[in-house]
Structure formats: C-alpha cells, structure tokens
Amino acid sequence: MKRVLPLQLGRSVLVIFFAFPIVFMLISSFKPDAQIFADLTSLKAILPVGDISLDNYRGVFHRVPAERLLLNSVGISLVTVALGILINSMAAFALSRMRWRGRRVVLAAIIATLIVPFETFALPLVWWVNKLPWLEVHGFHLTLTSGWLDTYHVQILPFVANAFSIYLFFQYFSSIPVELDEAARMDGAGWFGIYRRVVMPLSGPAIATVAILTFLPAWNSYLWPLMVVQSEDLRPVMVGIQYFFQLNVSWGQIMAYASMITVPVLVLFVAFQRAFIGSIASAGVKG
Known part of the structure; x- marks a missing residue:
C-alpha cells in the first residue's frame, strides 16, 4: 500500500x-487574444472564466476553408x-506464415528502412511521383497521364506501405498458433482463406x-503536402495552419x-x- 500511493501520485x-x-489550448480557443495574454500569469489560463465565446471558431471558418481542409484530411487519412x-x-x-526462401532477408531489409528519415528521400520521391503514370477518367474515356503532383x-x-506496421503485424501473426493454419488447410482453405x-x-x-499509427502521420502530414500540392482544394488541415500567420495573427x-x-x-x-x-504488450511475445 505504501508503494502504491507514490506510484499513483x-x-x-x-x-x-x-x-x-x-487544456490550455482548449480553454484559450474560447477567449479573445487580449484575455489569453492577460491570463498567462495566473491559473485563469486553464480556467473557462472571463469573456468566453465561440467567436474564434466562427473566425476560423471565415479565415480559412476549414470544411474543405478537414474533409480532405479525413478522406486521405x-x-x-x-x-x-x-x-x-x-x-x-x-x-x-508462409515458408519461402529469403523471407528473413526481406524482413531485415524492410526493418532496415526504419532508420532512414523521410527528409533524406523526400526530394527524390517528388521527382519519382512526378514521372509516374496515372489513369484518369474523362467521360467514357480513359486517359494515361504523367505525374502525380x-x-x-x-x-x-x-x-x-510502412515498415513498422509490417513488423508489428509480423510479430503479432507469429504469436498465433500455426496449428490453426493446418486445421484450416484440412477444411480446404488456401493461403488467402487462412489470412x-x-x-x-x-x-x-x-x-x-496499425490504424492509429497510420492515421497519426497521415493526419499530421505537413511537409509532404507543401511539396506536392499547390491547389487549395486538395490541401490537408495541417497546411491550413500557415493561413493564420499571414497579415494579422x-x-x-x-x-x-x-x-x-x-x-x-x-x-x-x-x-x-x-x-x-x-x-504493443504482445508484440514481443512469440508463441
């Protein structure tokens, strides 16, 4: 009991x-600028007191195309x-689950990509996506275009494709008994059926x-959209932050x-x- 109390504290x-x-961000979102700075030196900074209103939220939708930015990020994510x-x-x-020659080498190569930061290959990736083809539908015709920008x-x-997600799935799948695969095979299931x-x-x-770890970087993406997207109608929410630092902040x-x-x-x-x-707790358990 004596050890539990300090731990909980x-x-x-x-x-x-x-x-x-x-909490400070949420409370300040309901206050005017003058009150935000006036409350910084006291506990009022994290308390919903003073001039509380939804004016800042109304101002957001007047200043930026927030609905479009949010919809873009939701869809992309x-x-x-x-x-x-x-x-x-x-x-x-x-x-x-499948046994084939070289799979350990492939797994090691996938995991090795985790040490490479995105910034090191961002510019080469821009060059590649600008060269890749894409099929576009125009009425009843398909047109092959060049460039994804x-x-x-x-x-x-x-x-x-994400190396950490593959590794996480790999570790979790390895903890599932292989006997289940054999039982499914006896029932006539193929590899895709087992999967x-x-x-x-x-x-x-x-x-x-994996859903959380994939959603977070997709939702928080800022650098990549700045590099490859010019149209305002296609931009995600994080790029919208820069609108607020133009003219009057x-x-x-x-x-x-x-x-x-x-x-x-x-x-x-x-x-x-x-x-x-x-x-996460079971990722290191292999059964």
Whole structure:
C-alpha cells in the first residue's frame, strides 16, 4: 500500500504535466487574444472564466476553408489507413506464415528502412511521383497521364506501405498458433482463406494499433503536402495552419483551429487505447 500511493501520485503528476498544454489550448480557443495574454500569469489560463465565446471558431471558418481542409484530411487519412492495414497485413502474413526462401532477408531489409528519415528521400520521391503514370477518367474515356503532383493519390499511395506496421503485424501473426493454419488447410482453405478467416479475425489489437499509427502521420502530414500540392482544394488541415500567420495573427483563432484538428486524434486514441496497449504488450511475445 505504501508503494502504491507514490506510484499513483507520480502518475497523476505526469497526467497533469502532459494534459496542461491541451487544456490550455482548449480553454484559450474560447477567449479573445487580449484575455489569453492577460491570463498567462495566473491559473485563469486553464480556467473557462472571463469573456468566453465561440467567436474564434466562427473566425476560423471565415479565415480559412476549414470544411474543405478537414474533409480532405479525413478522406486521405481513412483511405491511407484502410490500404495500409490491407497491404501491410498481407505482407506480414507472407513473411510470418508462409515458408519461402529469403523471407528473413526481406524482413531485415524492410526493418532496415526504419532508420532512414523521410527528409533524406523526400526530394527524390517528388521527382519519382512526378514521372509516374496515372489513369484518369474523362467521360467514357480513359486517359494515361504523367505525374502525380497536385492530386489526392500523391498524398496517399507513397505512405501505404510502412515498415513498422509490417513488423508489428509480423510479430503479432507469429504469436498465433500455426496449428490453426493446418486445421484450416484440412477444411480446404488456401493461403488467402487462412489470412482472411483465421489470422485477421484474431488480430484485432494489431489492426487497431496499425490504424492509429497510420492515421497519426497521415493526419499530421505537413511537409509532404507543401511539396506536392499547390491547389487549395486538395490541401490537408495541417497546411491550413500557415493561413493564420499571414497579415494579422489571431492567437485565439490559432488555438481554435489547433483544437479542431487535435480533438479527432485524441478521440481516436481513447477509443482504441486498450487494443493499442494490448498489441504493443504482445508484440514481443512469440508463441
């Protein structure tokens, strides 16, 4: 009991420490700029007191095309998550359940890519996506075009395959008994049937974790859209931050916009936190 109390106290302090910036952001999003700076030296900075209103949120929608930016990010993030779960899980299934020569070398090569920062190959990637072909539909005709710049798919496809997601699925799939595969084979299932009917239904925690880890960088993407997207109608929410630092800077509106793009991430994590923790805990267990 004596050891539990300091542990709980330490956890409480950490929660307060990490939650303070979020609480300050949310509370400040309802205050005018003058009051935000006036309350900085007191506890009023994190309390909903004073001139509280929704003016900052109304100002956000007048200053930037927030609806379009949010819709773009939601669509890009959801498609990236869906394709990421499918592609990475299938790759991990081939590496963990199927026996073929060289799979350990392939897995090692995939894991090795984790040490390469995105900034080192961002410019070569821009060059490549500008050369890649794409099929476009014009009425009843298909047209082959060159270059992916200023499109939705250039913000999605380069980030579908992810080395860490493959490794996480690989570790989780390795903990599922191989005897289940043999039983499914006796029932006439092929490799795809084993993947779809046996392995994936048992991998809920891993799927939830990969969904979170794929959603976060897709939602928070800033550098890549700045490099490959010029049209305002195609930009995601993070690029919208730069609108608030042009001409008159309104910190209340910045806080409101930051709250709007942060809350979905918090909701997603809270919704899947148990599965996330369970998958991370079992990732190192091989049965």
